[in-house]
Amino acid sequence: MAALLSAPSTPVASDRARVGSLRLAARNGGALVVRSEAKVSGGVSARGANLITHAVAEKAAAASSTDSKPGHELLLFEALREGLDEEMERDPTVCVMGEDVGHYGGSYKVTKGLATKYGDLRVLDTPIAENSFTGMGIGSAMTGLRPVVEGMNMGFLLLAYNQISNNCGMLHYTSGGQFKIPIVIRGPGGVGRQLGAEHSQRLESYFQSIPGLQMVACSTPYNAKGLMKAAIRSENPVVLFEHVLLYNLKERIPDEEYVLSLEEAEMVRPGEHVTILTYSRMRYHVMQAAKTLVNKGYDPEVIDIRSLKPFDLYTIGNSIKKTHRVLIVEECMRTGGIGASLRSAIIDNFWDYLDAPILCLSSQDVPTPYAGTLENWTVVQPEQIVAAVEQLCK
Amino acid sequence: MVSLYYIKCFLIRITKGPRKFLNKIKAIHSDGSSHAVALLTSPSFSPPPLLYPLHFLLSLLLQNLSNSFPFSTSLAPLSLYLEFVPMAAFSAVKIPPPQFTTVRSSSQRPGSSPFQSVHSSSAFNSISFGSAKSVRSRPLFAVSSDVVSSDKTKAASSSASIPAVTREVALELYEDMVLGRAFEDMCAQMYYRGKMFGFVHLYNGQEAVSTGFIKLLNQSDKVVSTYRDHVHALSKGVPSREVMAELFGKATGCCRGQGGSMHMFSAAHNLLGGFAFIGEGIPVATGAAFSAKYHHEVLKQSKPEGLDVTLAFFGDGTCNNGQFFECLNMAQLWKLPIIFVVENNLWAIGMSHLRATSDPEIWKKGPAFGMPGVHVDGMDVLKVREVAQEAIARARRGEGPTLVECETYRFRGHSLADPDELRKPDEKAHYASRDPIVALKKYIIEHGLASESELKSIDKKIDDVVEDAVEFADSSPLPPRSQLLENVFADPKGFGIGPDGKYRCEDPLFTQGTAQV
Numbered sequence: 001m002a003a004l005l006s007a008p009s010t011p012v013a014s015d016r017a018r019v020g021s022l023r024l025a026a027r028n029g030g031a032l033v034v035r036s037e038a039k040v041s042g043g044v045s046a047r048g049a050n051l052i053t054h055a056v057a058e059k060a061a062a063a064s065s066t067d068s069k070p071g072h073e074l075l076l077f078e079a080l081r082e083g084l085d086e087e088m089e090r091d092p093t094v095c096v097m098g099e100d101v102g103h104y105g106g107s108y109k110v111t112k113g114l115a116t117k118y119g120d121l122r123v124l125d126t127p128i129a130e131n132s133f134t135g136m137g138i139g140s141a142m143t144g145l146r147p148v149v150e151g152m153n154m155g156f157l158l159l160a161y162n163q164i165s166n167n168c169g170m171l172h173y174t175s176g177g178q179f180k181i182p183i184v185i186r187g188p189g190g191v192g193r194q195l196g197a198e199h200s201q202r203l204e205s206y207f208q209s210i211p212g213l214q215m216v217a218c219s220t221p222y223n224a225k226g227l228m229k230a231a232i233r234s235e236n237p238v239v240l241f242e243h244v245l246l247y248n249l250k251e252r253i254p255d256e257e258y259v260l261s262l263e264e265a266e267m268v269r270p271g272e273h274v275t276i277l278t279y280s281r282m283r284y285h286v287m288q289a290a291k292t293l294v295n296k297g298y299d300p301e302v303i304d305i306r307s308l309k310p311f312d313l314y315t316i317g318n319s320i321k322k323t324h325r326v327l328i329v330e331e332c333m334r335t336g337g338i339g340a341s342l343r344s345a346i347i348d349n350f351w352d353y354l355d356a357p358i359l360c361l362s363s364q365d366v367p368t369p370y371a372g373t374l375e376n377w378t379v380v381q382p383e384q385i386v387a388a389v390e391q392l393c394k
Numbered sequence: 395m396v397s398l399y400y401i402k403c404f405l406i407r408i409t410k411g412p413r414k415f416l417n418k419i420k421a422i423h424s425d426g427s428s429h430a431v432a433l434l435t436s437p438s439f440s441p442p443p444l445l446y447p448l449h450f451l452l453s454l455l456l457q458n459l460s461n462s463f464p465f466s467t468s469l470a471p472l473s474l475y476l477e478f479v480p481m482a483a484f485s486a487v488k489i490p491p492p493q494f495t496t497v498r499s500s501s502q503r504p505g506s507s508p509f510q511s512v513h514s515s516s517a518f519n520s521i522s523f524g525s526a527k528s529v530r531s532r533p534l535f536a537v538s539s540d541v542v543s544s545d546k547t548k549a550a551s552s553s554a555s556i557p558a559v560t561r562e563v564a565l566e567l568y569e570d571m572v573l574g575r576a577f578e579d580m581c582a583q584m585y586y587r588g589k590m591f592g593f594v595h596l597y598n599g600q601e602a603v604s605t606g607f608i609k610l611l612n613q614s615d616k617v618v619s620t621y622r623d624h625v626h627a628l629s630k631g632v633p634s635r636e637v638m639a640e641l642f643g644k645a646t647g648c649c650r651g652q653g654g655s656m657h658m659f660s661a662a663h664n665l666l667g668g669f670a671f672i673g674e675g676i677p678v679a680t681g682a683a684f685s686a687k688y689h690h691e692v693l694k695q696s697k698p699e700g701l702d703v704t705l706a707f708f709g710d711g712t713c714n715n716g717q718f719f720e721c722l723n724m725a726q727l728w729k730l731p732i733i734f735v736v737e738n739n740l741w742a743i744g745m746s747h748l749r750a751t752s753d754p755e756i757w758k759k760g761p762a763f764g765m766p767g768v769h770v771d772g773m774d775v776l777k778v779r780e781v782a783q784e785a786i787a788r789a790r791r792g793e794g795p796t797l798v799e800c801e802t803y804r805f806r807g808h809s810l811a812d813p814d815e816l817r818k819p820d821e822k823a824h825y826a827s828r829d830p831i832v833a834l835k836k837y838i839i840e841h842g843l844a845s846e847s848e849l850k851s852i853d854k855k856i857d858d859v860v861e862d863a864v865e866f867a868d869s870s871p872l873p874p875r876s877q878l879l880e881n882v883f884a885d886p887k888g889f890g891i892g893p894d895g896k897y898r899c900e901d902p903l904f905t906q907g908t909a910q911v
Contacts, residue, residue: 092692092693093693095688095692119692121687121688121691121692122688122692126724127720127723127724127727129716129720129723129724131677131716131717131720132676132677132680132716132717132720132721132724133677133720133724134677135674135676135677135678135680135681135717136677136678136680136681136684136721136724137681138677138678138681139618139666139677139678139679139680139681139682139683139684139685140681140682140684140685140688141681142666142678142681142682143616143666143681143682143685143686144685144689145685145688162671162674163674163677166669166670166671166674167669167674167678171659171667172881172882172883172884173652173881173882174649174652174653174654174657174659174667174668175649175652175653175657175659175661175667175668175881176647176648176649176650176651176652176653176659176881177650177880177881177884178649178659178660178661179659179661179666180884181884182884211882212882212883212888214883214888234885234888235883235884235885236883236884236885236888262887262888263887263888263890263891263897264891307890309890310888310889310890310891310898310911311890312890312891313890313891313892313893314891314892314893314894314895315891317893349893350893
């Protein structure tokens with residue numbers, strides 16, 4: 001086994017796809033191996049049915065259940081609002097709390113118009129007291145409401161860490177299951193355009209250890225609305241991570257109601273050669289890199305893990321079993337980030353399926369600088385992703 | 395006129411000593427000129443005979459002065475003598491931090507009853523709305539014990555008065571306080587016998603606050619507490635069996651053994667915890683109050699008696715914490731039905747309240763946010779109950795929050811691990827003499843509400859209840875391994891999907907507590 005892993009192995013996905021054989025059989029058939037070097041060789045044409053024509057998955061593939069409906073087009077922040085609006089309409093105990101969510105409509109306009117529709121008590125403008133209004137959300141969740149607490153920027157929720165860790169995550173357990181906390185904590189995080197260090201924080205790594213908490217990250221209007229609805233309907237406390245730079249993404253989403261699963265990952269682009277696991281904004285860097293990779297003859301499988309805690313090990317595992325190579329691309333810091341946890345989860349569960357060490361591209365352990373050039377160098381760029389895939393697939 | 399007052403102060407100072415002088419000045423300037431008038435003109439205030447003429451003149455002048463000023467919580471009328479206070483207080487004498495707090499309410503003089511007849515004047519009017527010019531014979535707020543101690547007429551007047559409560563209520567209060575005391579004493583015993591572990595914070599001495607407030611609540615009203623929560627749980631109605639079992643860490647505890655001493659929760663009794671970090675429960679209480687208002691206004695689920703009230707109990711140390719102030723603001727802003735009950739026992743573990751707080755009078759922080767702030771003698775359950783009644787009625791009517799500072803004391807250390815070396819024996823003795831249970835017992839007997847033997851039978855009954863609780867806890871099973879993963883998530887799908895495609899909670903090992911999550 002060790003010899004196999006250390007040898008520069010090549011992807012044999014095509015054989016598996018054709019003959020449906022096990023990993024082991026394919027590995028022994030050295031003659032059938034397709035090299036994944038620079039050019040797409042004649043061996044590719046033999047794969048006929050698996051010829052890759054698109055780097056980016058069809059929208060239809062992503063929105064698999066809605067092929068026949070035209071849907072409507074909107075921006076991501078509007079999708080979030082739609083999800084929130086639908087849930088508030090459906091259940092009168094759903095309420096929103098946060099700074100400037102009411103009259104101002106939300107600093108990113110996610111709650112625009114909701115206060116006029118539902119009133120000042122259901123869309124509550126709070127004073128600037130994150131710890132206390134998050135605790136207030138928890139107290140109201142314990143007593144029958146379903147609050148959605150907005151952090152104007154995810155980083156501000158560091159001030160609410162006390163309440164999120166001690167009460168949000170733990171209260172259900174320490175009360176012996178007597179009180180549930182169906183709260184949603186959401187807000188934009190991530191590195192924006194020169195917002196400075198404190199407005200560019202990635203709190204998913206800080207919150208991931210809190211027991212009793214679920215974390216999801218949205219990346220498209222489709223999954224933003226679906227995850228928002230799922231989070232509100234969930235009986236567990238859920239932290240929904242949005243990204244400052246993704247609010248203006250446009251997509252056509254279905255007209256009919258849909259709710260996504262909080263625990264499932266999303267297959268963005270099926271592939272054969274390498275599994276790229278990513279979430280939030282880095283998904284777009286990965287897809288950009290995927291275009292380059294396809295031109296170079298690689299066939300990356302891109303999975304948006306969406307559920308940061310817990311990980312969807314089924315989707316991830318199936319992918320690893322297929323490709324044997326993993327690249328994690330994230331925006332978190334290298335130390336203690338989501339990628340670090342994902343890496344150890346993969347090693348724990350799928351060690352035997354790996355042909356190469358797991359590569360993890362994360363942001364530098366650097367407070368995000370203001371200067372645009374420096375900021376670009378702290379986060380992962382598509383060129384680095386391409387280089388990493390090339391290294392993995394050598 | 396002002397200089398006369400200054401001379402009076404100076405004279406008082408040299409006749410009675412620097413500490414008492416500071417007591418008076420603090421008592422006077424903290425409460426507004428109406429109180430100063432009340433103080434100086436009340437029959438209970440007797441200056442030394444030497445100063446009678448001076449005192450008389452000054453009282454007249456001050457009364458005239460104060461009549462022309464509008465009453466308010468602003469300090470404008472006080473500035474006249476406030477500017478002299480520092481000069482007088484600090485010019486000649488170095489004032490060390492007092493042994494006792496300087497602002498403490500009336501003490502019990504031997505032979506005099508601590509409980510007096512109920513007077514109908516509200517504690518709230520004269521503080522926040524400043525309308526009453528009423529001179530009250532016994533103000534409910536900060537008065538130095540020394541100032542009122544010379545009242546010789548108290549004993550005669552109070553014992554002849556009508557009792558403040560009915561027999562049933564008196565016995566209920568007595569029983570609840572005795573339960574609290576007996577339970578906590580038993581906790582200490584059990585701790586030292588190794589039946590419970592960790593941090594255990596006992597409530598001995600503070601029973602009047604818990605009983606005084608919680609016994610006025612309905613089932614649907616909420617209580618939020620701190621780590622010193624056993625007695626709050628008992629007062630709210632959580633059976634002592636369940637509390638004791640929880641302390642022993644047994645599966646039959648109110649939180650299935652998962653919470654412990656500092657995390658008492660009961661959904662059935664609307665006890666929202668039990669929080670280990672101080673101040674942490676105050677936002678949760680604010681949320682519960684918000685929920686009550688929401689249910690009334692948005693969901694239109696109104697009750698005939700009014701809004702559901704939430705009580706947040708916390709200590710003096712918490713009043714320097716940000717969450718306290720943030721929640722005072724929000725509660726008053728939205729007029730939430732919450733009462734902030736400060737159990738000021740002067741000590742936060744080893745930190746004296748006076749060493750930690752720039753302005754130690756916590757009740758004053760209420761008006762700073764626009765809500766009434768009341769100070770009450772927390773060693774006197776009837777006084778607490780009276781204040782609580784008004785505060786709860788206010789909250790139910792939707793008039794908003796109240797800050798109630800209860801002056802109280804814990805007879806034991808901060809926790810069972812606290813050697814309690816910093817508190818002076820005479821301070822402890824002072825408060826031990828004001829034991830709320832002893833005082834209520836005395837009151838009951840003096841007013842003929844019950845006989846000694848009836849009270850003794852209540853004591854015996856409570857002893858049996860506590861013994862039974864211990865037996866129940868002892869014989870209860872420890873939590874099994876299967877309980878380990880059960881309550882982490884309300885929806886156990888939160889543990890996610892395993893490599894085999896099934897949810898982790900569907901793994902048969904999950905219910906055994908050994909599943910990989």
